[in-house]
Amino acid sequence: MLIKFLEQPNCLLNQRNRYQLLATMLINLICISHGIGIGWLSPILRKLQSDESPLNFQLSISEVSWVGSAVGLGALVGNALMGLLLPRIGSRLCLLLVAIPHSCLWLLVYFAEGAEYLFIGRFLAGVSCGSIYISHPIFLSEISDAKIRGSLGAMLMLSVNVGILLGYILGTHLAYHIVPFVVLIFPIIYFISTLLIIRDSPMHLIRKGKYKEAEQSFRYYKNIKDSDQLGALTEFEEMKQTLTQSDKNSDKVTLKDFLTRPALKAYCSAVVLLIVNQFSGLYAMVNYMSDIFALSGSSMDPDTCTIIIGIVQILGTCATTVLCDIWGRRILLVVSSAGVAFSLTCFGLFTYYAQWYDLSEWSWVPLFFMSLYIFLGNIGLVGCFFVLLVEMFPVKIRARAASISIAICSLFVFIMLIIFPLCMDRWGVPATMWSCAGITALGFIFFIFFLKETKGKSMLED
Known part of the structure; x- marks a missing residue:
């Protein structure tokens, strides 16, 4: 039975898929590290605003919003850089470059x-983040x-969420x-x-005319x-022929192609x-989770609740990894x-009525609904986001359109992170x-009636 399971084409441990899984796990190490940076900030921000600040200064609400949102500005820069570099130097070199600004974050920390040190550090973390969210989905x-493809793509956010949980724990328990x-x-x-x-991916190498390296x-x-020589050559030649024909005019993409x-x-x-x-708040709340629990009216320890949320978040993206290519x-x-x-x-x-009534006996309610929110948010809105964003565009404009979309997403990240603490x-x-x-x-209504399914779609078709 185990042998039959491993031989299934959609099994990640299938012999054909093992190196794809290995590559995914290796490149997602930086995603774990990025997640740590997100999660670590949540408990640390509360400390930096208090008299127990580990540094020789305290942050105001305004400084908190700017430090929190700096990652969005950096992501815009990362999106632009990666959009320019990826088709020119290839995925391997781009993946290597991602590590540099991220390492600088922790030196500045x-x-x-x-506060300017933290702002610049978060900005550089955003450059790394913006680069990751373009290079990784396209490479995979x-x-x-x-x-x-859906399962491997969903592992990106699974890795980020593992990092967020580690960040919550490290920020709470380590100096x-x-x-x-x-x-x-x-x-x-x-x-x-x-x-x-x-x-480098075979698609990139074919576009550069390096056919031997591509094979x-x-x-x-x-x-x-x-x-497997015959089968390998047949499949590779089909890919080579398709990409060669579609890329003859790839440098002449016009406005008409986008319309x-x-x-x-x-x-x-x-x-x-x-x-x-x-604007569902899924990313913003992860950054400010400890503050949200502190203001929720619950008597439970905010940092403990935050760690529990980190575990739930991982379970949500694990569910996406399993279900994305099934459902x-x-x-x-x-x-x-x-x-x-x-x-x-x-x-x-709950938080509304907690202002007027004593709900201490119901302190578990905010944790329950926040856990439900995080779990359900991660099985679709987070876990499928980058997978779907790459798959939905026509092949000729896919890389450009995906890059532009992720750049807009980074702008939304900046807006949401800067206004969220102010709104609260x-x-x-x-x-x-x-x-x-x-x-x-409103998004739920749109998804029901208008969203097109992309499960099983070939990356060589529109």
Whole structure:
């Protein structure tokens, strides 16, 4: 039975898929490190605003919003750089470059003498983040089989969420100046493993006319031996012929290519996906989770609740990894958006009534609904986001359109991170939660009636 399971084409441990899985796990080391940076900030921000600040200064609410949102500005720069570099120097070199600004973040954290150090550090973390969210999904889509592409793509956010949980734990239990030394291990291992093991994708090498290297890369990632010579050549030649024909005019992409019927449909879906992904608050709340629990009216320890949320987040993306290529992207997004809207509404109701009544006996309620919110948010709106964003665009404009979309997403990240703490401070937690719930509910309606399924779609077709 085990042998039959391993022989299934959609099994990640299938002999053909093993090197694709290995490459995914190695490049996601930097995603874990990025997640640590996100999660670590949540408990640390509360400390930096208190008299127990581990540094010789305290942060104001305004400084908190700027430090928190700096990652969005950096991501815009990272998106632009990666969009320019990826088609020119290839995925392998781009993957290597990602480690440099991320490492600088932790050096600035260690030597911080003012809020500007943290702002610049978070900005550089954003450069790394913006680069990751373009280079990784595109690279994985080009080396993976269609039957496992969704699972491998979902592992990106799974890795980020593992890092977020580690960040929550490290920020809560380790001294401020010890954390940078611990975390720097990840980008170092990532850089070395990428340098020694990762190869450029066969698609990129074909576009550069390096057909021999492209075939070697194809064989490597498909784990095809010499005994499979005929089948390997047939599959590779089909890819080579398709890409060669489609790329003859790739340098002459015109405005008309962006105005085709498939492209316009993809834009509508992408805009809704981007808005709901960010303005559902899923990313912002992860950054400010400890503050949210402190203001929720619950008597439970905010840092303990935050760590529990980190575990739930991992379970959500694990579910996406398993279900993405079984159920499809659309059904996960429908379930996810409905659950997020419901959970936020209930969380807002509790925090509203906690202002007027003693609800100490119900302190578990905010944790329950926030856990439900995070779990359901991660099975679709987070876990399927980058997979779907790459798959939905026509092949000729895919790289450019995906890059532009992720750049817009980074802008939304910046806006959401800078206004979220201000909204909680001025509107209160209930109104903030209900606003996010309303936006997500509108997305739910769109996903039901208009979103096109991309499960099993070939990356060589529109």
